[in-house]
Amino acid sequence: MDNKGVLVCGEIVEGKLAPITIELLGVGRKLADELGEDLSALLMGGKAGGLGQEAIAYGADKVYIAEDSLLDSYNSDAYTQMAADLCQKELPSIVLLGHTDIGCDLAPRLNGRLGGGLAMDCLELSLDSAKMLVSTRPVFGGNAHATMVSKTARPQMATLRPKTVPPAKRDDSRKGEVIPVEGKLDPAALKVKVVERIKEEVEGVKLEDAEVVVSGGRGIGSAQSFEMLRELASVLGGAVGATRPACDEGWAPMTLQIGQTGKVVSPKLYIAVGLSGAIQHIGGCLGSKYIVAINNDKEANIFNVAHFGIVADYKEVLPALTAKFKELLSA
Amino acid sequence: MNIIVCVKQVLDPEIPPAKFKIDPATKKVIPPPGVPPVISVFDERAVEAACRLKDKQGGKITVISLGAAQAAEVVKHTIAMGTDEGFVLQDEAFEDLDSFGIAYVLGKAIEKIGAYDLVLCGRQSADWGNGQVGSILAEIMGIPVVTLACDIEAADKKLKVKRIVKDGYEVLEAPMPSLITASSELGLPRLPAGMRIMIAARTQVPVWKAADIGAQGPELDKAKAHTEVTGLSVPSRKTECEMISGDSPGQAAENLAAKLAKLL
Numbered sequence: 001m002d003n004k005g006v007l008v009c010g011e012i013v014e015g016k017l018a019p020i021t022i023e024l025l026g027v028g029r030k031l032a033d034e035l036g037e038d039l040s041a042l043l044m045g046g047k048a049g050g051l052g053q054e055a056i057a058y059g060a061d062k063v064y065i066a067e068d069s070l071l072d073s074y075n076s077d078a079y080t081q082m083a084a085d086l087c088q089k090e091l092p093s094i095v096l097l098g099h100t101d102i103g104c105d106l107a108p109r110l111n112g113r114l115g116g117g118l119a120m121d122c123l124e125l126s127l128d129s130a131k132m133l134v135s136t137r138p139v140f141g142g143n144a145h146a147t148m149v150s151k152t153a154r155p156q157m158a159t160l161r162p163k164t165v166p167p168a169k170r171d172d173s174r175k176g177e178v179i180p181v182e183g184k185l186d187p188a189a190l191k192v193k194v195v196e197r198i199k200e201e202v203e204g205v206k207l208e209d210a211e212v213v214v215s216g217g218r219g220i221g222s223a224q225s226f227e228m229l230r231e232l233a234s235v236l237g238g239a240v241g242a243t244r245p246a247c248d249e250g251w252a253p254m255t256l257q258i259g260q261t262g263k264v265v266s267p268k269l270y271i272a273v274g275l276s277g278a279i280q281h282i283g284g285c286l287g288s289k290y291i292v293a294i295n296n297d298k299e300a301n302i303f304n305v306a307h308f309g310i311v312a313d314y315k316e317v318l319p320a321l322t323a324k325f326k327e328l329l330s331a
Numbered sequence: 332m333n334i335i336v337c338v339k340q341v342l343d344p345e346i347p348p349a350k351f352k353i354d355p356a357t358k359k360v361i362p363p364p365g366v367p368p369v370i371s372v373f374d375e376r377a378v379e380a381a382c383r384l385k386d387k388q389g390g391k392i393t394v395i396s397l398g399a400a401q402a403a404e405v406v407k408h409t410i411a412m413g414t415d416e417g418f419v420l421q422d423e424a425f426e427d428l429d430s431f432g433i434a435y436v437l438g439k440a441i442e443k444i445g446a447y448d449l450v451l452c453g454r455q456s457a458d459w460g461n462g463q464v465g466s467i468l469a470e471i472m473g474i475p476v477v478t479l480a481c482d483i484e485a486a487d488k489k490l491k492v493k494r495i496v497k498d499g500y501e502v503l504e505a506p507m508p509s510l511i512t513a514s515s516e517l518g519l520p521r522l523p524a525g526m527r528i529m530i531a532a533r534t535q536v537p538v539w540k541a542a543d544i545g546a547q548g549p550e551l552d553k554a555k556a557h558t559e560v561t562g563l564s565v566p567s568r569k570t571e572c573e574m575i576s577g578d579s580p581g582q583a584a585e586n587l588a589a590k591l592a593k594l595l
Binding site: 074076077100101104105107108109111112113115116117118119120121134138139140141143144145146147148149150151152153191192193194195196197198199200212244248254255257259260261262268269276277278279280282283286290291292293301303304305306307308309310311312313316317318319320321324325328329 | 342344345346347348349351353358360372373429430431434455457458459460461462463465466467468469470471475476477478479491495496497498499500501502503504505506509515516518519556557558559560561562563564565566568570571572573574575576579580581582583584585587588589590591592594595
C-alpha cells in the first residue's frame, strides 16, 4: 500500500486552533508514532498561516497551509475540493477530523470523493495487530458500541467526538515543516452559494454547553409545567432539555430535543423529570457525570441508568428542589 | 418538480432499553418480538420536506428503501404522507452493506428512476447512524450536496436551503439537481390521514432486485468493501441508583439537593 502517514484536518475558530483540533493532534501523534510515520495537519483559511508553528508545537511534523480566501469560512464545496486535492497528492493512510458541524459535513464528502473507509463520531481510535485503524463508535444511540475497520480502502478515516480525549501537550521546542499548499481553488467548482449566515442568540446557557441539564418528558403534562423545569435550570445556571414525545406534543421546541435523534449532551448533572427513559433518549444523555431521575413510576427505565432517584410526583419535588438549591448556592 | 427520497426502516428507537439485545457473534441487533420497525426519524423529515415542496410546486415524489422485504411498510407510510410511488431494493447481495455499498445501490436505483431535480435523505439513520450515505451518494452521482437542512424552498430552478450550524444557521443556494439531507429541526412530519391511508393500503410496492437496477457483480463487491464492522457490544454500565427518600416528596427533594450540592 502506498498510503502513508496520519493527516489531521484542522479547524480554526476565531483565529485559533479549535480545541478538537488539538485533541486530534494528540491522537494523531500517538497513531503516527505507533506506525512509525509522520503526522501532518491541514489548516485552511486566511488565518491559517499564523497557526502552522502552533500545530507543530501540538505534535504535527508537517503543516499544510491553504490560505485561499474562499476558505475563510466553512464552505462545503471549497473545503472538500481543497482537502481532496491534498489527500490525492499526499496519500495519507489515516485522515482524522472532528465530529463537529464542519467535520460532519466534510468527512463523508471527502470520503465519497476519495473512496476511503469512514467511521463517524468515534469515541476511541487505535491500531490493531495489523496496524490498521480501529474506530470505536456508538450505535443505536449509544446503547451499543461498534468497532469498525477499513481493510483495503484508503484512506482510513474517522471523525472524533469532541472532548473524548485530552488535548495534546504543547511543546514549543518541537520542530516541523510548514508547507504552503500550491494551487488555487476554481471558483466555478463551487456549486452551492452561501447566501447568509445567521447567528442565533440563545437565552441563557446553550444546551450543548450546559453543565446542568433539566430535562422533561411526557410525564410533565403541559407546556406550562415546563416552566418549573426552567426555574430549576436557571437556579443551577443550566439549560432545559426535552424528550421526543414532549417536543412532539409542542411543550418544548424541537431544538431542545435530547436523544439519539436530537442533541447529545454530557453535562455534569442531568436531571430527568417525568420521563421513562426510552433507548433513544438515554442515548443522548449517557455521557452525563450524574443522572438524577424524578418519576412517580418506580419501574421506569430511567432509574436503571440514574445515580440518584426520587419516586414521587415531580410537581411535589421540583419546587422544594429549586428552593433548596437556591438556598445552598447563595450560601 | 421530481423528487426522490431515500428512506430506511429501523428498529423503533422508542423501545425501553430492557428490550435492546444484541448478538455479538453476528454483530447484529436482535429485533424485539412484537415491536414493528419504523421509518428512521430523519428520513421521515426528508419525506416531510418533499411533501412540503410538492404542496407548493406540485410534482412527483418517488421513494426508495433499501432493506428487507418488510421495508414496503415504510414506503407505504410515506405514500400515506403524500408521496406518489415507491420501490424496495431487496436482494441477498444487499445484506450487510457498508455506507459506500448502500450509496452505490441507491445510486443505481436512482439511475433507473431517471429524471430528478432533488434527492433527499435523512442526515443519518436512527440505528447505525453512520451519517454519510447522502454525501457519498451525491459524490457518486456528481451532484452538489447540502447537509443538515431544516428548511427547503424551490424557485427558479434553484433550491434555497436553511442549514443548521453550531451557533445558528446558514442560508445556501444550490442548483437543481442537488442532494439534501434533512435534520430533525425541519419540524414534525405530517400524520397520514383520510384517503391517503386508503391509497397507501392498496398500494403494491414493487421490489427491485440487484439485477433490476444493475447493482451487482464486481462493481457491487468493490462498493461494499470500504468498512467492516468487527465488533458490537453493549457497554457495561454499572450504575447503582441511590433512592433518596424523606418524610415527604419535598423533604426528599431537599435531601437530594444537599447531596448534589456536595458533588458539584
